[in-house]
Amino acid sequence: MTKTGSGYFTEENSAEVVAARNEGARDPRLKFAMEVIIRKLHEAVKEIEPTQEEWFEAIMFLTRTGHMCDDWRQEFILLSDVLGVSMLVDAVNSRRPTGASENTVLGPFHLDGAPEYEMGHNICLDQKGEDMVVRGRITDTDGSPIEGAKVDVWQANDEGFYDVQQKGHQPDFNLRGVFTTGADGTYWFRAVKPKFYPIPDDGPVGKLLGALGRHPFRPAHLHFIVTAEGYDPLTTHIFDPDDPHIDSDAVFGVKESLLADFDLVEDPARSAEVGFPGPYWDVNFDFALART
Amino acid sequence: MTKTGSGYFTEENSAEVVAARNEGARDPRLKFAMEVIIRKLHEAVKEIEPTQEEWFEAIMFLTRTGHMCDDWRQEFILLSDVLGVSMLVDAVNSRRPTGASENTVLGPFHLDGAPEYEMGHNICLDQKGEDMVVRGRITDTDGSPIEGAKVDVWQANDEGFYDVQQKGHQPDFNLRGVFTTGADGTYWFRAVKPKFYPIPDDGPVGKLLGALGRHPFRPAHLHFIVTAEGYDPLTTHIFDPDDPHIDSDAVFGVKESLLADFDLVEDPARSAEVGFPGPYWDVNFDFALART
Numbered sequence: 001m002t003k004t005g006s007g008y009f010t011e012e013n014s015a016e017v018v019a020a021r022n023e024g025a026r027d028p029r030l031k032f033a034m035e036v037i038i039r040k041l042h043e044a045v046k047e048i049e050p051t052q053e054e055w056f057e058a059i060m061f062l063t064r065t066g067h068m069c070d071d072w073r074q075e076f077i078l079l080s081d082v083l084g085v086s087m088l089v090d091a092v093n094s095r096r097p098t099g100a101s102e103n104t105v106l107g108p109f110h111l112d113g114a115p116e117y118e119m120g121h122n123i124c125l126d127q128k129g130e131d132m133v134v135r136g137r138i139t140d141t142d143g144s145p146i147e148g149a150k151v152d153v154w155q156a157n158d159e160g161f162y163d164v165q166q167k168g169h170q171p172d173f174n175l176r177g178v179f180t181t182g183a184d185g186t187y188w189f190r191a192v193k194p195k196f197y198p199i200p201d202d203g204p205v206g207k208l209l210g211a212l213g214r215h216p217f218r219p220a221h222l223h224f225i226v227t228a229e230g231y232d233p234l235t236t237h238i239f240d241p242d243d244p245h246i247d248s249d250a251v252f253g254v255k256e257s258l259l260a261d262f263d264l265v266e267d268p269a270r271s272a273e274v275g276f277p278g279p280y281w282d283v284n285f286d287f288a289l290a291r292t
Numbered sequence: 293m294t295k296t297g298s299g300y301f302t303e304e305n306s307a308e309v310v311a312a313r314n315e316g317a318r319d320p321r322l323k324f325a326m327e328v329i330i331r332k333l334h335e336a337v338k339e340i341e342p343t344q345e346e347w348f349e350a351i352m353f354l355t356r357t358g359h360m361c362d363d364w365r366q367e368f369i370l371l372s373d374v375l376g377v378s379m380l381v382d383a384v385n386s387r388r389p390t391g392a393s394e395n396t397v398l399g400p401f402h403l404d405g406a407p408e409y410e411m412g413h414n415i416c417l418d419q420k421g422e423d424m425v426v427r428g429r430i431t432d433t434d435g436s437p438i439e440g441a442k443v444d445v446w447q448a449n450d451e452g453f454y455d456v457q458q459k460g461h462q463p464d465f466n467l468r469g470v471f472t473t474g475a476d477g478t479y480w481f482r483a484v485k486p487k488f489y490p491i492p493d494d495g496p497v498g499k500l501l502g503a504l505g506r507h508p509f510r511p512a513h514l515h516f517i518v519t520a521e522g523y524d525p526l527t528t529h530i531f532d533p534d535d536p537h538i539d540s541d542a543v544f545g546v547k548e549s550l551l552a553d554f555d556l557v558e559d560p561a562r563s564a565e566v567g568f569p570g571p572y573w574d575v576n577f578d579f580a581l582a583r584t
Contacts, residue, residue: 009376009544011383018376018544024505033340034504038375040336045380047328054325055372055381062368066358076354080347083330084301084310088337089347091303212326213316252301252310 015042061204068203074108078205081105081251082214096232099141100290104236104253107223109162110154114176120274121179122190125171129158129192131280132262134238138185138226139288145185146289149228152178153189155221160197190274193262193281194220196245209250216250219243224287231289238285260285307334353496360495366400370497373397373543374506388524391433392582396528396545399515401454402446406468412566413471414482417463421450421484423572424554426530429477430518431580437477438581441520444470445481447513452489482566485554485573486512488537501542508542511535516579523581530577552577 009017018038025031050058068075080086086105094103117123138149154176156162163174179187201209201216209216221237237253238260239246246254265271266279274280301309310330317323342350360367372378378397386395409415430441446468448454455466471479493501493508501508513529529545530552531538538546557563558571566572 007539008546008548009379009383010547011380011387014376014380014383014544021506021540022504026503026505029346030503033342033346036336036339040332040339041375041377042380044328044332045377045384047332048325049384050325050381052381052385054321055378059366059368059372062354063358063361063366066355066361066368069355069358074351074355076351076358080351083333084306085333085337086347087301088303088306088334089342089344091301091306092337092341093344095303211318211322212314213318214313247299248313252306254300255302256300 011046015039018042061208064204068205073200073203075203075205077108078199078203079208081199082205082209084252087252090235094235096290097141099288100232101226101234101236101287102255102257103234104255104258105251106225106235107253109156109164110152110223110225111164111173111176114152114154114178115173116178116180117189119179119182119186119188120190121177122275123153123175123177124157124190124192125174126157129195131276131278132191132193132283133188133265133274133276133280134191134222134283134285135186135188136284136286138181138187138228139286140231141288141290143288145181145183146228146231147181147183147185149181149185149187149226149231149289150178151181151187151287152225152227153191154223155191155194156197158192158195160195190276191222194222194240196220196243199250214250215245215248217245217248218251219245219249219254221253222283226287226289228289230292232292234287234289236287238283303338307331310334353500356496360497365492365495367495367497369400370491370495371500373491374497374501376544379544382527386527388582389433391580392524393518393526393528393579394547394549395526396547396550397543398517398527399545401448401456402444402515402517403456403465403468406444406446406470407465408470408472409481411471411474411478411480412482413469414567415445415467415469416449416482416484417466418449421487423568423570424483424485424575425480425566425568425572426483426514426575426577427478427480428576428578430473430479430520431477431578432523433580433582435580437473437475438520438523439473439475439477441473441477441479441518441523441581442470443473443479443579444517444519445483446515447483447486448489450484450487452487482568483514486514486532488512488535491542506542507537507540509537509540510543511537511541511546513545518579518581520581522584524584526579526581528579530575 019035065075138146163170196217198216220240220243226234241259260283263282265282311327357367430438455462488509490508512532512535518526533551552575555574557574
């Protein structure tokens, strides 16, 4: 046995030796992914040169993160979110032609089976917060209206919580609804102005954010899934550009193209037109879908 | 707000945007490590381009790995071991001058406070297995003997288990001992020939090994920690080069320089000399320590 031909692990050849061991992997996709993961892990270790104590601290961080996970809390997804990995996975899976609206992360609060409403319906069922109208058009990338597009919307309430986070305190399906466009492709509904809110920060990920000098807040936004036959589904948010955290979303969901305008309407005639007793926020945002 | 100056997350600038958010980290070492981790994670995602389903499978693998960890089982350390990360961390922390013996991983089975014995003592307390003598010299890198070096040795028994894995079944401190060298720097003790054994493979890491076409075995070895005042502590193994798994240690602990010779002695006169009734294995291995 010679030193050069032995194939034993050394600091220099570490990643190659480990990856070569996976020669017999049944699934070529898993084998490829593991080769990349091993190579990047080893590159990171060689650049950081962690002490044994630092390595053990990383092991314990991952252990605490795993122990935090249960049926109601997914701390590894939170970790993926705050490291920008969830957004990056969304990005590589949502490349769109020019002119199509951009995706952003789904988040953990979507519910299937939200009520279908007529246009103009007020999805706010708890009468809290500042009135808001959201309206716009669903088009293709040429600007032609799409008929029969489903607009599935959900948002946090005036206290920064989704209905599923405050079961019993908020009505079921509060601030959720599905709307279907007619021939002109327009949509509109009534709701309340959303507030910024923190991601759950009482676990290891929250501690990490603290140590990194970061806050846990997501700027105010509304979630949309827009679908229509023959088009790529669009999962996205629209954001309030005046939110104090608009430039520091804890999960990196903000994109330039997803900033909406929130205009305060103080004209009583316009309020009367949309059925609000006083001033309201008017948000006008169009979505363009890419053909499949 | 302009597209170029906004600092919002894009596929292209993803790692830079995330790392920039850690500007206010209190600990510069943590900030540096997180910058590397984020950069390598994002590089891996861009190269693999996981689907949302693959990303979620990775999240669930980490979750299951975390849930497997308790006071008695550290599945994340196992994961680190089988990906060669533990060995790499050991390597970057154990660079030695030419002529010094090489380190390898400590492993989870060392105990403090093993009994101190006179040279020649038989550390096998359960009378199982094939008799073995281990002997050699502790020197500096110039080959001069080191007096007063402590040789702390531990090994699995003939069934491939450490005493701590079979409490009640094996005597306490079976196959463990500490020996102190005299002026000539030599050591010797009696034991039994070790067997290969599997790392725990009934969890997510074992499943991953299976999917990668890998076995969970570590080739037969003895563990040593050799310490002496004025010298770097040496944590290492010596291996049986004829073990069936010598070229495929599940945790990559084998190094060329740590292969010992296991010679079968069938001369009754030599057996009588070391106090064995019949044939025994003779292992001669020297350790060279680097000055601090």
